């Protein structure tokens with residue numbers, strides 16, 4: 001065992017799906033930036049909730065209703081502690097990072113942005129941290145500005161500073177890029193933005209599984225992520241927001257649970273945050289599973305998990321760079337646990353299909369980051385992304401398998417044209 005492997009205990013046995021046979025091969029799952037697998041501890045917590053406490057929350061006075069409510073509230077408190085948020089009402093449950101970002105754009109955006117103002121994002125954002133801001137600009141008459149990336153496709157503090165003007169009213173930036181794992185200096189960006197009186201939204205979708213996140217330390221106005229990228233279930237997202245903002249914001253959805261009373265007349269509607277933003281019956285099992293995933297990550301140690309994932313990504317980047325005709329994107333050490341690459345003359349889909357024949361799951365294409373991929377002048381890339389259960393042997397298999405990738409259906413002129 002090497003230092004890289006011992007950074008986290010051997011966790012593979014915790015993940016039932018990794019023991020499955022895929023056409024005679026065990027899965028080599030390197031698509032963790034899309035979705036991570038769930039350990040038995042998370043699956044058991046979800047199953048246990050349904051088997052022992054399932055009911056609706058904040059409604060019934062019966063025992064199961066109160067037990068479900070208790071688990072729901074304990075899950076929120078668990079997320080608060082995981083993020084070191086100041087108070088539980090600063091944690092809003094959504095269905096995904098995407099919904100969280102839309103909630104901020106639609107409910108906070110118009111409070112901060114008016115005609116003639118500017119919204120600033122970086123040049124490597126995921127569509128989920130681009131389209132809501134573009135729509136906000138269209139609706140308000142503001143302008144979307146983009147902090148440029150350098151020749152390696154990486155933005156910097158300076159690239160943000162260069163674009164902050166006296167009309168900048170909001171900044172939205174990814175903590176970690178989903179394409180090439182670039183770690184953005186979000187703490188510094190937030191500090192500078194606040195010096196200019198500009199609020200900042202941080203998309204933590206690719207950061208949350210790979211590093212400790214302390215929202216008070218980062219000090220962003222909003223921070224969000226999805227549980228399914230941090231060993232939790234699908235359909236559960238988190239939006240952390242500062243209480244001062246949540247208190248001023250109107251709800252996105254209206255209905256049960258978010259209003260203590262309703263009348264037939266107009267009037268202010270909405271409970272206090274966080275319930276104001278959680279209309280309808282919540283995904284209680286999802287929240288229980290999210291809390292269990294946080295326990296799991298903390299049990300392993302988030303620093304150790306981050307070091308493990310980064311070490312595997314660094315090994316992959318180094319090995320792939322050493323191959324003839326392979327381009328690895330990004331200059332930074334891939335601290336985000338993600339490596340993006342291409343094989344000259346071979347369409348990324350063909351490389352992905354080839355890797356699949358070895359049981360290796362990667363993501364291929366534009367990674368929901370079209371402007372960034374267009375800026376690199378490529379049709380897409382192959383992305384390998386690492387998690388707690390990945391091993392050095394899997395990285396080495398990836399490198400060996402890429403070395404034998406050949407042209408297939410996609411690698412013709414039409415599909416290779418950038």
Ligand code: PMP
Pocket residue numbers: 033034096097098099126128129174176177178203205206226368
């Ligand atoms: N932001 C980033 C950086 C992402 O990688 C993703 C998911 N690929 C999202 C936002 C959206 O996450 P979700 O689909 O879970 O809402």
